[in-house]
Amino acid sequence: MLKPDNSRQKRWIIVAGVIAVAAVGVGIGVRMSQQRKLAAWTADQSVPTVSIIHPKPAEGADALRLPATLQALNTAPIYARTSGYVRSWAVDIGQPVREGQVLAVLDAPEVEQQLIAARADLQTALANRRLAASTAERWSTMLTKEAVSRQAADEKLGDLAAKTAAADAARANVARLEALMGFTRLVAPFDGVVTTRNAQIGALVAAGAAGSPPLFTVSDVSRIRAFVRVPQLYAARVKPGQQVELNLPEYPGRPFAAQVTRDAGAVESSSGTVLVELQATNADRLLKPGAFAQAEFKVSGPASAVSLPPTAIIIGADGAQVALRGPDGRAVLRKVAIGRDHGTSVEIAAGLTAKDEVIDNPPEALQNGDLVRLKGSAE
Secondary structure (H helix, E strand, C coil): CHHHHHHHHHHHHEEEHHHHHHHHHHHHHHHHHHHHHHHHHHHCCCEEEEEEEEECCCCCCEEEEEEEEEEEEEEEEEECCCCEEEECCCCCCCCEECCEEEEEEEEEEHHHHHHHHHHHHHHHHHHHHHHHHHHHHHHHHHHHHCCCCHHHHHHHHHHHHHHHHHHHHHHHHHHHHHHHHHEEEECCCCCEEEECCCCCCCCCCCCCCCCCCEEEEEEEEEEEEEEEEEEEHHHHHHHCEEEEEECCCCCCCCHHHEEEEEEEEEEEEEEEEEEEEEECEEEEEECCCCCCEEEECCCCCCCEEECHHHHHEECCEEEEEEEEEEECCEEEECCCEEEEEEECCEEECCCCCCCCCEEEECCCCCCCCCCCCCCCCCC
């Protein structure tokens, strides 16, 4: 009776073992399948999807348009050279002034008292000198008659020299204080226009105070300087005497004639540009210092120049680059020479052709040889 039961029990144990092994196998198979799918998905996601654009012919090849900053021909901030209080001011912003015209007058009571004391000290020093001179003259006369010793006569002559030096020092101190009193009248250093005024009646001003604003600023706006940063590629075509047009947004359709006067003679390494100075006459005072303008140079760009949107250009430690899609579907980073910046597009003077497939908005981590996929492609 026990044998059949043992056989049946063994069969159930074997069946249960087979089912358990099958369940484990199915679980392992499902897990491996999921891992393969995850690996395939991860590899698929690691390939960036990009958009391709083609360079277009460069626009405005007959002119070079660049931003410019306007400055006055001469600008002088006027500070107080002596401490005091503002008694009055005579000019305000926007008013024309002539060279030597009084801008403001200061009260300097301390300097006035110092000047009075210095003049009194000068009179004392002069009186002492006159007494020393007459004494030295008498002792020199007595020395010729051998009535006094040479040592005593030399002492009187030395006293005269000391009193003379003291009188000269007192006179120099008076001249210094008189000059300080002269600085209580602030005058214009040249013909121009008052562009700032910070003088207020009764305000205390301190000579040499660090960080204090100037009481006035006078600018010579009869001529205007314009400073332009010209890309290195075009710097050799911009020469002194060349005619340039300045365009300001507040005067649309009205160009202002300017002329190239000089350039820095060096390329700024951080921007790859050369600083160029223009000058323009400004008899009607329409050009204002500090304004921004657009300078148009009549120079042509390279015939092979193309343009790209700024989003397609990579600026890094290696300079300007673009990312191309090669025939094998892999990225190729190529250096390019940037010409003019038109805002919505950037001129590429060298390094690209219209047939190149340029990646727009390339990923920051994109490297040479990375596989890329076209947007909308099923590959």
